Structures are given as C-alpha cells and as structure tokens.
Amino acid sequence: MSENKGIWIYSENYDLMLEMLGKGRELADKLQTELAAILIGNNVQEKADDLTKYGADKVYLIDNPTLARFQVEPHLSVLHNLMVNYKPETLLVGSTRNGKPLAARLAMRLEIGCIPDCTKLSIDEKGRLLAERITYGGNAVAKIAFATKPQIATVPSRTFEKLEPQERSGQVIKLDVKTEEPKTEVTETKPLEMSNMKIEEADVIVSCGRGLEKKEDKILLDDLAQVLGGQVGNSRPLAEDRKWFTEWVGLSGHKVKPKLYIACGLSGVIQHVAGIRDSKVIVAINKDPEAPIFEVADYGVIGDIYRILPALTEALKKKLQ
Amino acid sequence: MKQAVDVTQLKVYPATRQLITASAPRKISDFDKNALEEAIRIKEKTSGLEIITLTVTSEDARVVLREALAMGADKAYMVNDPSLQEIDTSGAAYTLAQAIRKIGEFDLILCGETSLDSFSGLVGARLAELMSLPQISSVRKLSVEGDTVTAERALEDAHETVKAKMPALVSVTREINQPRIPSLMMIMKASKKEIVTWAVADLDIQKEKLEPNVEIIAVTAPKMERKKIMITGESIQEIADKLAKALIQEGVVGR
Numbered sequence: 182m183s184e185n186k187g188i189w190i191y192s193e194n195y196d197l198m199l200e201m202l203g204k205g206r207e208l209a210d211k212l213q214t215e216l217a218a219i220l221i222g223n224n225v226q227e228k229a230d231d232l233t234k235y236g237a238d239k240v241y242l243i244d245n246p247t248l249a250r251f252q253v254e255p256h257l258s259v260l261h262n263l264m265v266n267y268k269p270e271t272l273l274v275g276s277t278r279n280g281k282p283l284a285a286r287l288a289m290r291l292e293i294g295c296i297p298d299c300t301k302l303s304i305d306e307k308g309r310l311l312a313e314r315i316t317y318g319g320n321a322v323a324k325i326a327f328a329t330k331p332q333i334a335t336v337p338s339r340t341f342e343k344l345e346p347q348e349r350s351g352q353v354i355k356l357d358v359k360t361e362e363p364k365t366e367v368t369e370t371k372p373l374e375m376s377n378m379k380i381e382e383a384d385v386i387v388s389c390g391r392g393l394e395k396k397e398d399k400i401l402l403d404d405l406a407q408v409l410g411g412q413v414g415n416s417r418p419l420a421e422d423r424k425w426f427t428e429w430v431g432l433s434g435h436k437v438k439p440k441l442y443i444a445c446g447l448s449g450v451i452q453h454v455a456g457i458r459d460s461k462v463i464v465a466i467n468k469d470p471e472a473p474i475f476e477v478a479d480y481g482v483i484g485d486i487y488r489i490l491p492a493l494t495e496a497l498k499k500k501l502q
Numbered sequence: 503m504k505q506a507v508d509v510t511q512l513k514v515y516p517a518t519r520q521l522i523t524a525s526a527p528r529k530i531s532d533f534d535k536n537a538l539e540e541a542i543r544i545k546e547k548t549s550g551l552e553i554i555t556l557t558v559t560s561e562d563a564r565v566v567l568r569e570a571l572a573m574g575a576d577k578a579y580m581v582n583d584p585s586l587q588e589i590d591t592s593g594a595a596y597t598l599a600q601a602i603r604k605i606g607e608f609d610l611i612l613c614g615e616t617s618l619d620s621f622s623g624l625v626g627a628r629l630a631e632l633m634s635l636p637q638i639s640s641v642r643k644l645s646v647e648g649d650t651v652t653a654e655r656a657l658e659d660a661h662e663t664v665k666a667k668m669p670a671l672v673s674v675t676r677e678i679n680q681p682r683i684p685s686l687m688m689i690m691k692a693s694k695k696e697i698v699t700w701a702v703a704d705l706d707i708q709k710e711k712l713e714p715n716v717e718i719i720a721v722t723a724p725k726m727e728r729k730k731i732m733i734t735g736e737s738i739q740e741i742a743d744k745l746a747k748a749l750i751q752e753g754v755v756g757r
Binding site for chain 2: 194253277278279281282283284285286288289290292293294295296297298311315316317318319320321322323324325326327328329338364365366367368369370371372373384385409420421432433440441451454458461462463464475476477478479480481482483484488489492493495496497500501
C-alpha cells in the first residue's frame with residue numbers, strides 16, 4: 182500500500198530515546214526493516230555514535246546551534262522535512278510534555294494518525310503495528326491500529342527497556358535542514374528541585390494519600406523508605422489541593438512500576454491505581470476498610486498509618502539486619 | 503470543551519470485560535473546566551472580552567454547555583452531528599478549526615491539556631497546527647497583557663515561562679486553578695444565554711477529512727490479579743511482623 186519503510190525514534194529526552202530504541206530494535210527485527218534514531222541538537226555528534234550501540238542501524242544527525250534548546254516549531258520542521266524525504270513507516274516519539282504536542286502537530290501536518298502514550302507496541306501477523314494505551318481514566322486498555330502510513334506513536338518514559346550497549350555497525354548521516362522560526366519565546370526556565378533519584382527508578386516506593394494529616398508527618402514514610410532503600414511518593418490531592426508537593430504518582434503524574442509499592446492512607450482512586458498498576462507487589466494501609474485500594478493490593482492492613490508505619494519500620498529494620 | 507464520559511461511573515460487562523460507555527453519565531471534561539475558569543479570570547481583569555465555548559459532539563451536549571454558561575461563558579456553540587461519532591483527534595481538531603473560522607475573530611483559544619475519558623491530549627496541538635497558531639501546552643499559570651500571552655509551563659524537570667503574540671492557543675493543566683461552582687443566580691441567568699447549534703453541513707467541511715486515522719480494535723477493562731491478603735493480628739506489633747515477613751518472602755525488600 183505504501184512505500185514507507187523503517188522505524189524511526191525521536192525524543193528530546195536522550196534516555197527515553199534509548200528506551201525506545203530497545204523496543205524499536207525488536208519491532209524492526211520482526212519486520213526485517215531498518216531502525217533509525219533522529220538526533221536533533223547542538224554539538225551532539227558524540228551522542229550520535231552512542232545511539233548505534235543502543236540498537237540504531239542509522240542515526241540522522243541534525244546538529245545546529247539554533248536547535249540547542251527544544252522549541253516546537255524548529256524541531257517540528259526538521260522532523261517534517263525528514264519524514265517527507267526519507268519516508269519511514271513508523272515514528273516513535275517520546276511522550277514528554279514537549280514531545281507529545283510535537284508528535285500531534287507533526288501528525289496533523291502530515292495528515293496522519295497518532296496514538297499517544299502507548300504502553301505496549303507489537304506487530305500482528307499482517308505486519309501491522311498494534312498499540313495499547315490506557316484510557317477511560319485507567320478503567321480500560323484500548324488496542325489500536327493505524328489507518329494511515331506513515332504512523333506516529335508516542336511512548337512515555339520507563340515503558341520499555343534500553344538494550345545493553347554493544348559495538349555494532351551503524352551509520353551516522355549528518356544532515357543540514359532548514360528550520361522554521363519559533364512562534365513562542367522562552368523567557369525563563371526554573372529547574373525544579375528534584376530528588377537525585379527519580380521516582381520511576383525506585384525499586385521501592387512508600388506513598389501517602391489524604392490519610393497523611395500534616396506535611397511534616399511524611400517523616401514516617403521517609404523512615405520506612407530509608408530502611409527499604411526506597412523513595413517516597415504521594416497522591417495527587419496532596420500536591421494539587423494541599424500544595425504540599427509539586428509532583429504525584431498516578432495516571433496524570435508519574436507512572437511507576439517498582440518491585441514494592443506501599444500505599445499509606447491512600448484511598449486508591451482509579452487514576453492513581455492506573456499509575457501503579459505494573460508494580461510487582463502492592464501493599465495498602467488504610468483506616469477505611471472500604472477503601473478501593475484494598476481491591477488492588479496484594480497485602481492489606483486495616484489500621485492507622487500513624488501506628489502501623491513506625492511498627493513496620495522497626496520490624497523490617499530488625500529482620501533486614 | 504469536550505463532553506466526556508464520567509470515568510468514575512463506568513461499568514464493565516463481566517463476561518467480555520468490555521466497557522459500557524454508552525449509558526455512562528456525561529460531564530464537562532475536568533481539564534476543560536480549568537480552561538473555562540481561566541478564561542473567566544482573564545475576563546474579570548480585562549474589559550470588553552467575550553467568552554465563547556465550543557464543543558464538537560455526536561450527541562446532545564446542551565446540558566454540559568448550560569453548566570459552562572452558568573460558570574461564566576457568554577455564548578455557546580455546539581457542532582452536533584451523528585457523522586462525528588467515529589472521528590478521532592484529527593477529525594475533532596479539523597471540525598473545531600472550521601467552526602472557529604465560522605465564529606470569527608478571537609484572541610486566545612484555551613483548552614484542557616487532555617480529556618478525562620480518552621486522555622489523548624492531542625486535539626489542542628492538532629488545532630494549533632491546523633490554524634498556524636503559536637501553541638503553549640502544560641500551562642500552570644497564565645496572564646494576558648495587550649496582545650501578548652505569558653504562560654508558565656510545567657515540564658518534567660523545570661517550569662518554563664513562555665511568551666507568544668496572540669492569537670494563540672493555550673492548553674492548561676488541572677493545577678492552574680480551582681474551577682468555580684455556579685450559584686443558583688448564575689444558573690438562572692445562564693438559561694437566557696444562547697446556544698448555537700450547527701450540523702456538519704453548516705460548516706465548510708470536507709467529509710473525507712473526518713475519516714479516522716486510527717482504528718480502535720478493542721477497549722477492555724484490564725485484569726488486575728492481586729493476592730488481596732488481609733493481614734490482621736492481636737497487636738500492631740504482630741501485624742507489622744507478619745507484613746514484614748511476607749514482604750521478605752516475596753523477595754521485594756532487602757538485597
């Protein structure tokens with residue numbers, strides 16, 4: 182039906198690009214086609230060589246001082262130009278706050294389909310790309326195929342695994358592409374205070390919900406997280422309503438899949454559960470025996486987090502010594 | 503605005519795990535309420551503005567539009583047509599664009615970052631592209647001065663302040679504001695406000711551009727197999743010990 186061939190990977194987030202290359206390699210092997218990474222930036226030649234180690238057969242490198250910072254119009258025009266000239270079948274774009282609108286606008290410019298936030302990608306027996314994504318506020322998984330070629334899917338962070346880097350033969354193709362002027366102007370960037378380890382990378386997450394009465398009481402969770410070498414998270418109301426934190430775990434925040442997720446005083450609304458669904462073991466501690474979190478927990482304790490958390494911290498400290 | 507399925511009230515066919523969406527209650531997509539609230543706040547600070555709310559739907563959305571009018575929108579437009587039932591984000595953006603062109607000039611298009619039910623978050627960006635507008639997404643703070651809009655975006659690792667000349671399109675997050683709940687007086691007043699209803703034929707629309715670009719194969723409730731073991735005991739100490747033991751046996755704690 183179409184002459185479009187090959188799988189392309191693009192994200193302004195380098196780590197996410199590596200993760201998508203892992204999945205892209207699998208899809209490309211299945212289709213016996215080529216996997217290419219699109220690297221856009223300024224002085225990024227060194228990274229281009231690395232991308233081949235992570236699975237790319239080809240790297241299209243667009244290295245230009247005007248592309249040092251992500252701005253949607255210049256980056257969009259580069260990708261559009263490459264898509265029109267080199268005709269890939271599939272483009273995977275990192276589903277970041279910058280990447281997703283970029284993917285949507287590129288799809289509109291090319292008049293093609295875009296499936297956002299894919300949690301699974303596979304090839305069916307007819308060689309079609311099938312995508313799965315969470316929808317209806319975490320109540321459902323939609324399985325979707327494309328009706329157009331080329332096709333764009335966006336992929337959230339921490340969805341796929343990067344490959345072990347190894348020396349492979351790969352080709353870096355340096356291109357000079359004319360860029361569009363940005364329509365917006367960035368006047369200030371304030372980096373957020375982030376903990377050194379990102380919550381998506383934690384093996385253990387101890388998370389609090391509205392059962393936490395005061396912000397200071399988070400120390401109870403900190404203590405437990407410290408014993409377990411984990412991190413502390415929270416539900417959306419503590420960030421959005423009470424303004425205690427700036428981030429949260431859940432469908433609209435950080436989607437996590439730790440080995441152990443301990444939900445403390447957290448009711449477990451469906452949007453939150455959608456963000457922790459892939460955790461290996463879920464523990465719920467809640468005063469309310471009717472809390473929906475118990476329905477999705479492996480271990481449940483009905484009780485007061487203020488009494489149970491210190492006891493659990495002590496018990497684990499002893500047993501793990 | 504989008505009339506969305508109220509996702510907290512969905513039911514599932516147990517046998518097939520398919521979602522029953524047709525009979526589920528509808529409401530204004532939460533994010534869109536934040537967008538409308540922000541428009542009302544801008545209007546309160548700026549004279550001579552009119553707030554227009556627009557929805558594209560295959561089912562009657564007048565009830566949710568009345569709510570938007572009660573909150574403070576001045577006029578509502580609804581493109582309601584059965585042929586819109588199968589559209590995807592591309593067809594939605596296209597229909598919105600053609601309706602906006604018919605409505606006339608504007609300064610700012612505000613929309614929700616994503617929708618409550620499908621959670622795609624593509625329509626705003628697609629609309630901006632179609633209408634060649636500057637687009638600012640993930641906005642957590644917004645101000646308008648003269649012909650310039652200034653917005654603070656919530657990125658993964660930073661807050662970024664961005665300026666654009668209007669007309670522009672801004673999509674907002676839930677954290678930007680707390681939408682107001684209309685008073686009885688506002689609800690009464692809203693009943694006199696106008697809702698203009700159009701069909702697809704009333705707009706300059708090429709039917710083939712409404713064809714979906716993606717094909718939904720299945721929508722099913724995910725299975726969540728969990729052990730659901732309740733841990734009880736005579737004392738807090740005993741409960742804590744049992745839980746600690748279980749976690750060690752699972753191999754999810756310690757090294």
